[in-house]
Structures are given as C-alpha cells and as structure tokens.
Amino acid sequence: MQSDLMLPPAPIAPQVYQARRARLMQKLPSHSAALIPGACLVTRSRDSEYPFRQDSDFYYLTGIVEPDALLVLLPDGSDQGGQSVVFCLDRDPTMEAWTGRRLGAEGVMREHLIEQAFENAEREKQLNNLLGGREMLYFPLSNPEAQRLAEQAYRQAQAAQRRGHPTLQGWLDIAPLIHSMRLIKGEEELTLLRHAAAISARAHCRAMRVAAPGLHEYQLQADLEHEFVWQGGSGPAYSTIVGSGANACVLHYIENAAPLKAGELVLIDAGAEYALYAGDITRTFPVSGVFSTPQRALYSLVLEAQKNAVAAVRPGTTLNEIHQGVVEDLTKGLIALGLLEGELDECIKAESYRRFYLHSTSHWLGLDVHDVGTYRLDPDTPRPLEAGMVITVEPGLYIPNDDDIPDDYRGIGIRIEDDVVVTAEGHEVITSDVPKEMDDIEALMANK
Numbered sequence: 001m002q003s004d005l006m007l008p009p010a011p012i013a014p015q016v017y018q019a020r021r022a023r024l025m026q027k028l029p030s031h032s033a034a035l036i037p038g039a040c041l042v043t044r045s046r047d048s049e050y051p052f053r054q055d056s057d058f059y060y061l062t063g064i065v066e067p068d069a070l071l072v073l074l075p076d077g078s079d080q081g082g083q084s085v086v087f088c089l090d091r092d093p094t095m096e097a098w099t100g101r102r103l104g105a106e107g108v109m110r111e112h113l114i115e116q117a118f119e120n121a122e123r124e125k126q127l128n129n130l131l132g133g134r135e136m137l138y139f140p141l142s143n144p145e146a147q148r149l150a151e152q153a154y155r156q157a158q159a160a161q162r163r164g165h166p167t168l169q170g171w172l173d174i175a176p177l178i179h180s181m182r183l184i185k186g187e188e189e190l191t192l193l194r195h196a197a198a199i200s201a202r203a204h205c206r207a208m209r210v211a212a213p214g215l216h217e218y219q220l221q222a223d224l225e226h227e228f229v230w231q232g233g234s235g236p237a238y239s240t241i242v243g244s245g246a247n248a249c250v251l252h253y254i255e256n257a258a259p260l261k262a263g264e265l266v267l268i269d270a271g272a273e274y275a276l277y278a279g280d281i282t283r284t285f286p287v288s289g290v291f292s293t294p295q296r297a298l299y300s301l302v303l304e305a306q307k308n309a310v311a312a313v314r315p316g317t318t319l320n321e322i323h324q325g326v327v328e329d330l331t332k333g334l335i336a337l338g339l340l341e342g343e344l345d346e347c348i349k350a351e352s353y354r355r356f357y358l359h360s361t362s363h364w365l366g367l368d369v370h371d372v373g374t375y376r377l378d379p380d381t382p383r384p385l386e387a388g389m390v391i392t393v394e395p396g397l398y399i400p401n402d403d404d405i406p407d408d409y410r411g412i413g414i415r416i417e418d419d420v421v422v423t424a425e426g427h428e429v430i431t432s433d434v435p436k437e438m439d440d441i442e443a444l445m446a447n448k
C-alpha cells in the first residue's frame, strides 16, 4: 500500500504570501487601509461544527488556516507596499487542550512573516489606532464581518472628525483587486494544482477499477474520497457527483444513492482539495466495462468536441471562442445522429442544442473550484486567456428520457472534463493520468 503514496509537493513559502501582500498594497493609495477577514467556524448541528475551511482570499494573502482571524493592510507607498497586521485567536490553554495549538500573535509574526500581530481580545482598541486618519477603506463588500468592522470604523471616524482630525471618506471593494491577482497562478500554485489534479485522476482510475453492477453510486463516492484523503488531500473540493444511468443528466446530482446497473453509463464529477487547491475532473464510463454502440456514438461526439476545445487553449483565445467551437461540434454531431433537425447555422442560432447541452464549457480553477476573476473585460469583451490561467474544459451531452428521442439514446448523460493550464506556448493538461479514450477506459476496467 505504501508504494501507492504520491510524493507531496513543498508547501508555499511564507515569503510568497508576503510578496502577494506587497503587490496588493502597491495597488492601494497610501492614505487607505484594507480589512480582509478570515473564515469562522460554522455550526453543523448543536455543538458540532463543519471542518474549518479558510476563506480563499484571506488564505491567498497569509497562508494562515486558523478561524476568526483578520488581516489589516496599511499601505504606505513604499516599495514594500506597507505594513501587514493580523488579529488572531487568543492563546488559551483550556481551549487549546480541546481544539489544538493556536499560533498566537507571536506565532503569526514568526511563522507567517506578518509585521505586527495582536490577539483578538485587543481588536477593538488596536483597530481604532490602526485605522485612525485613514481616508479610504477597502474590504470585501460582500463580507458581513468586514461590513461590521467598516461601520465601526466609520463611527470612530465621525467622532475623530468632530475633533478636527482627517477622517474616513468612503470605502471600496477590495475583492476585484485580489481576484485579478488570483486569476494568474504563480509556479508554486501550479505545483499544488498539478498535485490536486494528479490525486483526483488517481481516484477516478480507482473508481473505474472498482465499478461493477450491483454496487451503488455511493460506494464509488466512498472509493474516490478515500483516495483524496489517503493522498493527503483534505477531502473533496466540492460535493462528489456519481450519477449512473439517467442520473447523469442531472447536472448537480449529489444523492449518489442508486444501484449501478449493467449496460448503463456512470458519470463521475469529482476532485480532491489539496492544500486548499481544487481538482475538478469528470469521466463517464460503462458500469460493466464495455461501451454499447449508441453509447459509443454519443461518447465519441463529446470526446471529439472536448479534444478540439483543449487543443484551442492558448494565450489570446477566449473561453467564449472555445465554447462556440464546442457548440458547433456538438450540434453538428447531434444533427448527424438525428437528434436535431435542420441546418447547423439554424440550430446554433435558435440554440436548439441547449436541449442537450445547457452549461458552459469552462470556468477558472484554483483555490475555489469555480475560481474567482471576471470572464469579461467589459460587457462586450470576453477576457483573452493569458499564461498562468487555469481552466476546465468540460463539454457534455444530456439526452432526456422523452418520447421523441430514439430508445437507444434516452437517458444517457456524458461529460468529459479536464483541468488545463494556459502556458506561453499553448496549454498543459494536468489531468491526463485518467484515460478518456473509450478503448483505454475499457482496457483499464478489464485489467482492474
């Protein structure tokens, strides 16, 4: 079993987070401050909580995984950008006996290269000092904790104004600034994404080997998620989808409760989270290891469209163009199979293909499975791809169980999804360790 273990990559060094904070502060005016709260624990039931997952923006800027933290950035117009301050959980021997070691202010400064840190007990007093005289406040406008802190700062500022001090003039959303940084991944992030992708690929291979009629969808889920954690991931990066038969046509099917039946396909959309980075893979394969003729016909259509889409990934192209290529390929194939009637242009213009393919082809991938960053530069201009972006390519076909559909195709759902890094030369597929060619899938399932 030990030989199954993959070599884990090095964690991201604190200097990388420090450089990100500096880069962000260089974008902010020197009379401003930024407030970026970390995530809190969330109650699952009564006194038990969901496993802690750090806020992705806070994590991107600090690497700290404790709950209830707050990052304050104080830009000063210097080359270093300014000062970072973190508020963190108070050291507390009793609490630490229950839930484990806390970093404390000392630990935050030492281990995370934060210039100044305070425990949360000092928050109110120290925040007033730090924010006094700052005229512009940046924070994630959608974050209720940040809103509360900003309103508190505003009340303090009003009091200071009455005493004649320069004071807070307004606030702006910091999210777009952080998200445009997160859109382009650094080499150290790509290393972690490759690892999340490799674990995910291995889990998919494992599910293909294990699948057999008589098992249930949840048993494949258990097998995938076993591999995620076995390889040092924190678990799934999103709810695992195992949809057999017509369940594959429900895009976000997560019940995973049905028995696997001979002759049906099973669609698995599952990815590991590793060091907070997401893998996101979909494969569709026959429960009993051999594709039927109609399944082959539909599968080869999706596969062709997927391979053409992957081949189109390079700097300068847009996700819009890639999606349009997929729509054209799938629509052409649906007409050839008799599932759509009419000329190609008409079917595309009327969007009749949407009966069988209603989602988009790609999304950004990173710390979040549907990662941050805008898809358009303005409403009329799709964003051109750049080296360092990471996307998914995931066309599919979902044939409803309707009377006008030939029996052979009814209730078949197929999606093929890979994770792709945009490189200066073109692209790198980071999920190719799991087969997607039908013959390769059948061979893997036959050899177990």
Ligand code: GLY
Binding pocket: 238, 269, 270, 280, 363, 369, 394, 417
């Ligand atoms: N697993 C979510 C997605 O593929 O977008």
Ligand code: MN
Binding pocket: 280, 363, 392, 394, 417
């Ligand atoms: Mn996806």
Ligand code: MN
Binding pocket: 269, 270, 280, 281, 282, 417
């Ligand atoms: Mn997916």
